Amino acid sequence: MAKRPTIAIQGIKASFHEEAALTYFGEEIETLECMTFKRMFEEMKQERADYIVMAIENSIAGSLLPNYSLLQDYNFPIIGEIFLPVQLHLLALPGLRFEDIKYVQSHPIAIRQCEEFLQDLQGITVLEKSDTAACAKEIQDLQLKDTVAIANLNAAKAFGLEVLERRIESNKKNYTRFLVIAREHEDIKDANKASVCFRVNNKPGSLAKVLTIFAQNNINLSKIQSMPVLGKPNEYNFYLDLEWTEQKAYDLSLRKILKYTHNLSVMGEYKSNDTRK
Amino acid sequence: MAKRPTIAIQGIKASFHEEAALTYFGEEIETLECMTFKRMFEEMKQERADYIVMAIENSIAGSLLPNYSLLQDYNFPIIGEIFLPVQLHLLALPGLRFEDIKYVQSHPIAIRQCEEFLQDLQGITVLEKSDTAACAKEIQDLQLKDTVAIANLNAAKAFGLEVLERRIESNKKNYTRFLVIAREHEDIKDANKASVCFRVNNKPGSLAKVLTIFAQNNINLSKIQSMPVLGKPNEYNFYLDLEWTEQKAYDLSLRKILKYTHNLSVMGEYKSNDTRK
Known part of the structure; x- marks a missing residue:
């Protein structure tokens, strides 16, 4: 049996980056969690990753320009792309009621994508963190009974959280585009x-x-x-x-x-x- | 005497946004601190601000694309621009020594601009926060004896911090471009x-x-x-x-x-x- 390829992703398992990697490569992969975009490139340089899956643009923030600089600096070739619809949910420990919520935490771009929903919540503090899935994990790890996370369904499943409110993103046609980056040049048939x-x-x-x-x-x-x-x-x-x-x-x-x-x-x-x- | 104009800035006083506002309008202004870019536009809509000074691009991250969406959504006219060199320093409570440092905190873009300097620091945790000046202020407010901030000289002066290391940005030609936005259309002579x-x-x-x-x-x-x-x-x-x-x-x-x-x-x-x- 061939060795499973190792895919560097930004953020932790159950993040949108993992979802993108699974969409492209299927289930038979190992994912390597990286806390920064640059880290992914370092891991590939050290041959600890075979591929990188990296967000490059989304319909709210536009291009993630620093990621273009990384592509230029490391000179690894792009071999594919993935468009992922962004569906965001409000996640909480099972049994939590709306009136218990004091804090909402998520990635700044996810927060922006749910701005209309958040405007209706009175007296709740919004906390910006670096990873949607990590926000969900923290609620389970620390048993936070006053905090909810904005994240995807994978995060709910992975960290045993309940969906308090579904599809809270303002625009239902949000997407994020990811690039698939290889360590070495691959000849792509029918490239267009x-x-x-x-x-x-x-x-x-x-x-x-x-x-x-x-x-x-x-x-x-x-x-x-x-x-x-x-x-x-x-x-x-x-x-x-x-x-x-x-x-x-x-x-x-x-x-x-x-x-x-x-x-x-x-x-x-x-x-x-x-x-x- | 004419009323001083009120300028909405993102972040707190002594931030790069305040520096840009002072550069453009001179010292005779009131600044209105806003925690988000969107807040600035809301304040102007409510007529609590006369002008907005807003970062629109910098040489590391490129364009701040969500800010273009705000310009489109609120439809206030741009009346000027400011290019500000980005000079970043390592700030600490007076008397702190390098070996005491456990944490470095700053805005993610400022952190990226000092990447080479930070790579040489071993065993120090980097914390991403939303405002360079607020990072400096927190050190003074909470008397943090193990934390340093990356911020500008105004922040050092405003919050009584010492410059532990000067000009730690990797590229000395960094700049940020700011737009000046008015509530109403103004005829600019010699616009080009x-x-x-x-x-x-x-x-x-x-x-x-x-x-x-x-x-x-x-x-x-x-x-x-x-x-x-x-x-x-x-x-x-x-x-x-x-x-x-x-x-x-x-x-x-x-x-x-x-x-x-x-x-x-x-x-x-x-x-x-x-x-x-």
Whole structure:
């Protein structure tokens, strides 16, 4: 029997990162809990992890830009993506009543996603912590009888909590996009999406030229953003996600944009897996 | 004597937000401490604040995307910008020695900016809190003899702490960009920069068309990013910062891009104040 692959996730088991890893790889995996995003990359560098599953954007906060810097720093290739609907519930020790609640704890982004629900709760203190699942675990570990957590159903199951209120997120179409990152380059059959990064020549219109080349070759742009280059006030890294139906057209446009860009990196070529559509 | 304007800031006095407000408005202001970004907008809506000073991007994390959503939701105009160099120091109660340190506390982004320094500290626990200045204040309030804070010099002065180590940020050219937001539209003389937002028609190449129009009119693009529209998987808001030398050319290009965009909002027109250059 083949060894189960080890997947580095941010946060603890029963977190959204674990849910994403299970969705992509199935149940036959080992997960390696990492307290920070950077830690995941260190674990992979030390060969203690085979893959990383990392959140890269969600519909509330947009891109998690520091995670792009990690991709650049460590240079591990992206080999896939996962879109996970974000469903959030209010979890508590069994038997807890609404009037007992003094504290609600969760990750800041999860809190923002439940803002409308939380506005209706009077006299309750909101505590920001770094991991939704850890918030649930703490309630069980410390037997907190005045505290509830905002987390997913896996966390309720894993830590023996009750769902006090279901689906408290304001927008029911929230999602988080995760990237699957490998230690070494893997040839992905039928890749039709790429994440690339480049800088443009410091001439007006260089970026417009690049986007025109992609458009002329029917390359769809599903994301673009600039990020200032540290210490170079007038230079920007551009991060783009590209999608195509014809591999040839993609190859050709990469070749063509080199005239207007520099420091071009293909951070990964993979199969689009946008399950929201 | 005119009433001092009230400026809503995120965090407490002596935070980077207060520093930015003082830089822009001078000393003759009242600051209104708000614990969240959203709170600032609520205070202005209730007419308890005349202006908001809000961080919008920094050289480590990139854009603070949720703050763009707030600008859209409340529709208050941007009237100016401030670039603040981020200088971070290790602060402690007077007399504390390095070997007494058990905890370092600060805002997650400040922590990331001092990563190299922190890597050299062995056996010290890093605590993420929501405000650099509040981390410093807590040390004084609770007389913490085993804890240091990462914060600015204002915080050291305000809360009677000593600088144990100066300039511990990894990159000395870090900065944070803040926006100045008014309750009502103000006509800014000699405006040469705008922050705009739009969606493009769902045709390949629409964004390239828009950028080509700006380039042809010598409008400089100092920022671009896409952000998914909630609940519409294939639609994106694009946030752009534009800079020009000829007002006419800017006016003309806005008129022209309407053919390729919809939901166009000019979030503000103001004077570029990029003090990094």
